Amino acid sequence: MAAFYLAPTTFVKAFAIDNVVPTPIPKEKLAITLNGKLLNLEVDARITILNLLREELNFTGTKKGCEMGQCGACTIHINGKRTKSCMQLAVANQNNSITTIEGLQQSEQLHPMQAAFLKHDAFQCGYCTSGQIMSAVACVREGQAKSRDAIKAYMDTNICRCGAYQNIVDAIEEVAKTGAKI
Amino acid sequence: MKTNHVNTFFWEDERVDGVDKVTGKAKYTAEHNLPNLAYAVFVTSNIAKGSIKNLDVSKALAMPGVLDVIYYANCPAVPGYNSNAADRPKNVSEWRGHKVLYDNKIRFFGQPIALIVADSLENANAAIRFVKPEYEQESFETNFDKARLNEANLKGAINYKRGADVTKPIAASVNAEFNIPIEVHNPMELQATIAYWEAEDKVLLYDKTQGPKSTQNIVARTFGLPEKNVRVIAENVGGAFGSSLRSWSNVPAACIAAKKINRPVKLVLTRPQMFSLIGYRPQSWQKVNIAADAEGNFLSINHEAISNTSRYEDFREGIVDVSKFLYASENVTTKYSLLPLDLSTPIWMRGPGEATGCFALESAIDELSYQLKMDPIALRIKNFTAINPENKLPFSDNNLKACYDYGKEKIGWKNRPTAPGTLKENGWLIGYGMSVGVFGAGKGSASVRIVLSNDGKLLLECAVSDMGPGTTTAMTRIAAETMQMPIGKIKFKLGDSDLPPGPSQGGSGTTSTVGSAVDLACKTVQTKLKEMAIQFAPNFAGYTVDALEVKNEMVSVKNDATKSIELVALFKLANQEKIDLTIASNGKTAEQLKFTSNSFSSHFVKLAVNPKDGTIKVLQVVTTGDSGKIISPKTARSQMLGGVVGGIGMALTEKLEIDHTTGRIQNASFAEYHVPHHKDVPATEAWFVNKPDMNMNDIGAKGIGEIALIGFAAAIANAVYNATGKRVRDLPITPEKLGFKSAKA
Numbered sequence: 001m002a003a004f005y006l007a008p009t010t011f012v013k014a015f016a017i018d019n020v021v022p023t024p025i026p027k028e029k030l031a032i033t034l035n036g037k038l039l040n041l042e043v044d045a046r047i048t049i050l051n052l053l054r055e056e057l058n059f060t061g062t063k064k065g066c067e068m069g070q071c072g073a074c075t076i077h078i079n080g081k082r083t084k085s086c087m088q089l090a091v092a093n094q095n096n097s098i099t100t101i102e103g104l105q106q107s108e109q110l111h112p113m114q115a116a117f118l119k120h121d122a123f124q125c126g127y128c129t130s131g132q133i134m135s136a137v138a139c140v141r142e143g144q145a146k147s148r149d150a151i152k153a154y155m156d157t158n159i160c161r162c163g164a165y166q167n168i169v170d171a172i173e174e175v176a177k178t179g180a181k182i
Numbered sequence: 183m184k185t186n187h188v189n190t191f192f193w194e195d196e197r198v199d200g201v202d203k204v205t206g207k208a209k210y211t212a213e214h215n216l217p218n219l220a221y222a223v224f225v226t227s228n229i230a231k232g233s234i235k236n237l238d239v240s241k242a243l244a245m246p247g248v249l250d251v252i253y254y255a256n257c258p259a260v261p262g263y264n265s266n267a268a269d270r271p272k273n274v275s276e277w278r279g280h281k282v283l284y285d286n287k288i289r290f291f292g293q294p295i296a297l298i299v300a301d302s303l304e305n306a307n308a309a310i311r312f313v314k315p316e317y318e319q320e321s322f323e324t325n326f327d328k329a330r331l332n333e334a335n336l337k338g339a340i341n342y343k344r345g346a347d348v349t350k351p352i353a354a355s356v357n358a359e360f361n362i363p364i365e366v367h368n369p370m371e372l373q374a375t376i377a378y379w380e381a382e383d384k385v386l387l388y389d390k391t392q393g394p395k396s397t398q399n400i401v402a403r404t405f406g407l408p409e410k411n412v413r414v415i416a417e418n419v420g421g422a423f424g425s426s427l428r429s430w431s432n433v434p435a436a437c438i439a440a441k442k443i444n445r446p447v448k449l450v451l452t453r454p455q456m457f458s459l460i461g462y463r464p465q466s467w468q469k470v471n472i473a474a475d476a477e478g479n480f481l482s483i484n485h486e487a488i489s490n491t492s493r494y495e496d497f498r499e500g501i502v503d504v505s506k507f508l509y510a511s512e513n514v515t516t517k518y519s520l521l522p523l524d525l526s527t528p529i530w531m532r533g534p535g536e537a538t539g540c541f542a543l544e545s546a547i548d549e550l551s552y553q554l555k556m557d558p559i560a561l562r563i564k565n566f567t568a569i570n571p572e573n574k575l576p577f578s579d580n581n582l583k584a585c586y587d588y589g590k591e592k593i594g595w596k597n598r599p600t601a602p603g604t605l606k607e608n609g610w611l612i613g614y615g616m617s618v619g620v621f622g623a624g625k626g627s628a629s630v631r632i633v634l635s636n637d638g639k640l641l642l643e644c645a646v647s648d649m650g651p652g653t654t655t656a657m658t659r660i661a662a663e664t665m666q667m668p669i670g671k672i673k674f675k676l677g678d679s680d681l682p683p684g685p686s687q688g689g690s691g692t693t694s695t696v697g698s699a700v701d702l703a704c705k706t707v708q709t710k711l712k713e714m715a716i717q718f719a720p721n722f723a724g725y726t727v728d729a730l731e732v733k734n735e736m737v738s739v740k741n742d743a744t745k746s747i748e749l750v751a752l753f754k755l756a757n758q759e760k761i762d763l764t765i766a767s768n769g770k771t772a773e774q775l776k777f778t779s780n781s782f783s784s785h786f787v788k789l790a791v792n793p794k795d796g797t798i799k800v801l802q803v804v805t806t807g808d809s810g811k812i813i814s815p816k817t818a819r820s821q822m823l824g825g826v827v828g829g830i831g832m833a834l835t836e837k838l839e840i841d842h843t844t845g846r847i848q849n850a851s852f853a854e855y856h857v858p859h860h861k862d863v864p865a866t867e868a869w870f871v872n873k874p875d876m877n878m879n880d881i882g883a884k885g886i887g888e889i890a891l892i893g894f895a896a897a898i899a900n901a902v903y904n905a906t907g908k909r910v911r912d913l914p915i916t917p918e919k920l921g922f923k924s925a926k927a
Contacts, residue, residue, distance in 0.1 A: 024246040025304070046304045055221075055303060060213035061206020063420070065370045066453040070852035073370055101206035114204040118196050121816045124824060125650030126203030127210060127370040127420025152860040159852060161370050161421050162650050163827025164820060165863040 028091045034059070035103025043090045050074045050085040053100060061101035061130050065159070072158030075131035076100050082138035084157075101130035104137065112182050113137050116171035124162035132158045136172045137182060145176035195816045197655045198669065199418075199648075208418045211390040212374040212450045219376070220249055221303040222439050222449040224431075224459075225296040225313045227288045230845025231322035231524045234286040234295060234315050242298060242312040247305030249443050251313065252435075253296040257283045258442055260434065261406030278428035279400040282435050288317065289494055290526045291324075291845040292458035294431050299439045299447060322524035325842040326465040327361075329521055330488050336519040338496060342506060344572070345482070345513030353476035354553035360470065360542040361912040364490075364838035365463040365831075367531050368857055369649075371420020372453065373460050377436035378446035384411040385437060391416045392426045393686025394645045398679040400429045405437060414679040419649040419687075423828070424530035425460045426649065427688050432459070457850035461529025462838065464489040466501060468542040478556050478564045482513035485543065491520045492527040500535030505543055507778075508620050510567035524845060530688065532828055533892035536621050541832075544617040544896035545911060548903065552602070558616060558900070559586050559595070570778040578777035578877035582618065585784035585806035588869050589616060592804040593786035603907035610790035610799070613905025619783035619893030623809070623875075623884035625774070626695040629682035629766045632703040634711075636753035636760060638735055640665060642703065643675045646684035646696050651887055652817030653692050659814050660697045660881060664704035666733030674700075682764050690781060690885020693813060698879045699767035708732040710761050711749065718756040719747045770879075779878045781809040783822075783889035785829070785897040791905045796917030798834060798902065803866040807889055810875035811882035818886055822868035825890020831858045832891070833898035834914050 027042040034057070043052060050067070053059040053076075062085055065073030069087040076085045077099040104111040110118065113136050123129040135158050139145050144154040151172050152165075160168065175182060202208040227234075239251040263284050282294050296313050300306035329335045376388040385405070391397040394414040402409045419426065432449050440447040451459055471484040485505035491497045502516035531537075551558040563583060569576050589595075598614035599605040605612040631643040642661055648654050657674040665672075675681065685695050712730040715722040715737040722730070722737070722745070731740050738746035753759070786804040791797070805822050812818045835856035839848040849855045874882025895913060902920070903909045910919045 022241075022245045025308075044302060044304045046308070047302075051303055054213065055215070058215055060209060060215075063210075063370070064212070064372060064450070066852055068453060068851055068853070071370065071453075105205065110201070110204065117204045118200045121197065121200075121820045123200075123203055124652065124817075124820055125370065125419060125421040126199075126208055129203050130206045133204060152863075155860045159370065159857060159859060160827075161368055161423070161857060162820075163824030163858070163863070165827060165858075165860050166823055166866055167820065169860065 033097040049088040052090045073131040075134040116175045120167045120171040122167040122171040128160045214388045216446040220445045221306045222299045223306045224294040226292045230291040232319040236316040238314040242309040245309040247301040250299045262404035282431035324845045339519040342516040348481045352473045355473040356546045356549045357471040360468040362466045364465045365836045367423040367425035369421030374450040375432045375436040376448045377440035387414045394679040396686045416647045417677040422649040423532040454850035463531035464528035470542045470546040478561045480511040483511045484515045486517045493522045495527040497528045501539045504539040507570045507572040509565040533888040536892045540893040541895045548900040575778040578779040579875040581808040581871040589786035589804045589806045611905040613901040615897045615901025616786045617893040617896035619889045621888040623779040624691045625879045627768045628684040628696045628699040630699040630703045631764045634761045638750045640672045643681040644684040645681040647677045656813045660700045690888045702767045703765040721745045777877045781884045781889045783807045785894045787897045787901045789901045796920035796922040800864045806869045808871040810884040812872045819868045821886045822890045828891045829894025833895040
């Protein structure tokens, strides 16, 4: 791989953009399960899961904060594992199961983590909240919520510019302490 | 008669829009997907100054899905761009519109030079690299530290002087310089606009703005439309901290593109563009000189400042103002100048001006306390003033002493070493520091529509926006308290310029201004209800309005529980569907103007410094606020906690880095511009005096947002000095500035 990134100038030149001929981008077939529902889609090969959710499927609960994998606002679960959706090409997720904030509630009732965020006022503007909650749920499910320091370490991937960090940790700690399966 | 729901209005304390936010249902600007929507992206300059000789857009235009590439040569005429100079003051505060795509000049690195519009975001992004600019470069200056040394580069100096030169003996004095780098707001939501021309002369905007009315006004002026033909919706705002207080290039660009291609257009800035296209806290240099007598009385304060602006607009904030009034000193001089650089224009960032000024003033007072061998809190109390020495008016209220008492106790101030660098815990040096923050508390005009329906539900509407502090919640609570009815029956609608006019959300003024209008509207409705009862309800004939009260969703005779009627029943009797009024509330009354009003804060910090490498760990924070009555305890506390987090960033981690050989921002991402994360934030307690300031407005509440952050950086710097004996006057306080041997740069 290193050889590719350190390719000599001549190699790069062969791919210089001046020589690219504009051609329409064919759509790719994609089967995914979104919040328990199987979807058979045709998608742009370049689209990320994040943009697919927000721009094509109108699932706007997942937020765009940086598109560089640095802020965590777009955190979702793919096959149960927390993942930054801006870093995932949709077509690389063939047959994968995706859970977004919209799929967290199992009933009319708020998911325990959503209820705890509400109770502890673990947000202000609410823009990072979906990502924080998806990370928080993974934190508890993966057994990473054994102490406040452990919670902070796990959640360090998710930025909150309003500064609700302490309340977020309070919420996660409370949910973790119940010991309930979430 | 039901009397069992007394005081139920108060127990619900969650955010009224909280469920929408934790479920992902709350829609932010870029999330409104209109039919036939097109996507726009900016192409930006990669030189800092000069002009575009030629811009080849042909290849980009030929890319799949590209609908248009708009740049100076093909941009349709924008009426507001050509209006005369009188309508375009150079001062940002007066004209908040931002011109884009109108000429070939480059004014800063990263300036938009073209707008690609395509049928998908992927197609738009793919075309960016095919836009080929040829530049004529000019020499430029982005180096503040270098440029400020040449007096000829400065402009617009404002001087202030009160009193005279000090003749009394000076026992101690501090004369120190302070530097704060550019800091960037970086709200989590990206700046965004969706523009849709519903008719040739009528445009609908979804826009991330702190002021729907302000954006409406700017768009109307820019595109030569009557205001009523511009509708701006900003239902939820994902943080802003000042960055959405003016319309940036994204607003006119989206409007231009939507009109040109006759489709709705969505334009969302990228995170790197959030560093250059939506303002920032300007870089500043300050010099503070305080002289005191042997008892610690301030004999004089001199405060000088320079902050940067762009070449094309003047941006100024109140950096030195705090030195004029926070402490008793007869002799004060200030001077504040601007330094234009080849950068984009700054904008207010949380605690604008005062956050900068308080870092210098509050650090200098701490320095002075060591010289005087006085406790820094005692020194502040010594110079406390109940009268604003600048305008000679009494403060409507000033409870800083109560803040000191609480903070001191809770942080464990008694453990603070009087000699710096002498306390250690687990091998780390321990220090305690405190500081004060202050911000003006205003009350402006706002209108509120109030509708009480015959089903007992109350609707309030105002064209203000809520960037996160919880305005919707606070307004609902004010209405609940004035009307004495349950929160669940009240809805406060905001974020739409079609609603009655309200202010931009900034300067910690929303609760006071809009809250006063809500209170007045509710009181007006109560009077109407009493009149209705007197006219229609059998038991009430002959009573005067003053003899009645409205509470628990009933009109009652005061002190006579037997005579009351439920509102729903009253509407039925009166055969009336609703009360529907629009009430205007104005600025301060003559009585309120006899006072000067401010919110105050005092921050207390305990931190540890690793003597091996200078690593700073904030261990504990107690932050106290004096902002009148606390309307919504839960959200108010969150604002204070958030101010601490912002303050930790300002003090320890945040700095925009510019490469002065190219003018390029080097750290335009969250990986390289460090905002505080979970692990940076210590156990924090927020406390309020919570004493209604009835000299200020009828609801007794003042703002919180700014004072939560103002002064905080100084508390950290003062604690670092207390821990190490090293005074750092240049933010951020990074380990290498402490000069420990193995510290890495």
